[in-house]
Amino acid sequence: xxxxxxxxxxxxxxxxxxxxxxxxxxxxxxxxxxxxxxxxxxxxxxxxxxxxxxxxxxxxxxxxxxxxxxxxxxxxxxxxxxxxxxxxxxxxxxxxxxxxxxxxxxxxxxxxxxxxxxxxxxxxxxxxxxxxxxxxxxxxxxxxxxxxxxxxxxxxxxxxxxxxxxxxxxxxxxxxxxxxxxxxxxxxxxxxxxxxxxxxxxxxxxxxxxxxxxxxxxxxxxxxxxxxxxxxxxxxxxxxxxxxxxxxxxxxxxxxxxxxxxxx
Numbered sequence: 001x002x003x004x005x006x007x008x009x010x011x012x013x014x015x016x017x018x019x020x021x022x023x024x025x026x027x028x029x030x031x032x033x034x035x036x037x038x039x040x041x042x043x044x045x046x047x048x049x050x051x052x053x054x055x056x057x058x059x060x061x062x063x064x065x066x067x068x069x070x071x072x073x074x075x076x077x078x079x080x081x082x083x084x085x086x087x088x089x090x091x092x093x094x095x096x097x098x099x100x101x102x103x104x105x106x107x108x109x110x111x112x113x114x115x116x117x118x119x120x121x122x123x124x125x126x127x128x129x130x131x132x133x134x135x136x137x138x139x140x141x142x143x144x145x146x147x148x149x150x151x152x153x154x155x156x157x158x159x160x161x162x163x164x165x166x167x168x169x170x171x172x173x174x175x176x177x178x179x180x181x182x183x184x185x186x187x188x189x190x191x192x193x194x195x196x197x198x199x200x201x202x203x204x205x206x207x208x209x210x211x212x213x214x215x216x217x218x219x220x221x222x223x224x225x226x227x228x229x230x231x232x233x234x235x236x237x238x239x240x241x242x243x244x245x246x247x248x249x250x251x252x253x254x255x256x257x258x259x260x261x262x263x264x
Contacts, residue, residue, distance in 0.1 A: 043099040044109075044116035050089040051100070052117065053177075053185025057109045062176055070104045078104060117180040124183075128206050136214025139207055150201035153211065160220040171223075174216045183212040 054064035070078050082100045086092055092100075103109050125131075138144040141162055142152030153159075156167035163170075173182065187208035203211070214220075 040119075041112055041116055043103045044112040045120065046096065047100060047103055047113055048116040048120055048180070049184060049188075051085075052113060052181040053188055054088075056177075056181075057104065057113060059110070060176060067104055071107075071109075073105075075101055075105070117178070117184075121180045121183070124205055124209070128209055131209045131213035133210075133214050133217050136210035136212070139211055140214055146201070146207060147204050148201040150198045150203060159215060161223045169222070170215055171220050174218075174220075179212050179216045182215060183208045186211050 051067075054062055055067045056062060058066065058068040060066055070081070073081075078101050079097055082097050082104075083092065103112065106112065135144070139146060140153045140159055142154055146152070153170075154163040156164050158165060158169045159171055177185065183205075187203050187205055
């Protein structure tokens, strides 16, 4: 009898366990289905693509100002300001502009854009080769030509010890811009000078990924520019020359004789 009761309890336990497992599987499947059916945040995705290369929402100034303060602007004023950006990002319908206005005035705007950037990054990464710092460096310095014959970044920009000074120093760009936004900014080339330079010679998505990987490297450290060094050397030389003149003046015998006669 005891064995029969024990067997019955074991059977009941197994039945409960199987039911719970099926319940859990059903819940997980339902959650996955819900996530899959969740609509894409088109507005945040558009912001990540068109705006995140120049503006953050609470992350500090990039090429353009941080847009967090616009959260409290009147909607009409903000609409007008966003509409002015057509000259950089192309035509926008009133619906698109209103979408950006709504995003900028949403307290969750930063999180929405971050999620959109992550999803975009994963989508792009799935179609490309893995990002390579060394490949990015070769592209930056011009050792590897850009696919569409654009000029090498180092022609105008410095990264660490290499590059020119016509454009901003990109050594510490990683402190102001995440890798996803950086990739978008490089590929779109929405900056005024870059847009003219790369309009007919665009940087490819693969090249942008490699360049962003290189520019995000902590190995890149700022160095003194040649102008700074020349200025410092000039200052030191001037100070040494002044000291030399003072010493010569003090040792001048004529000055000593004049000082002696003046004391008589």
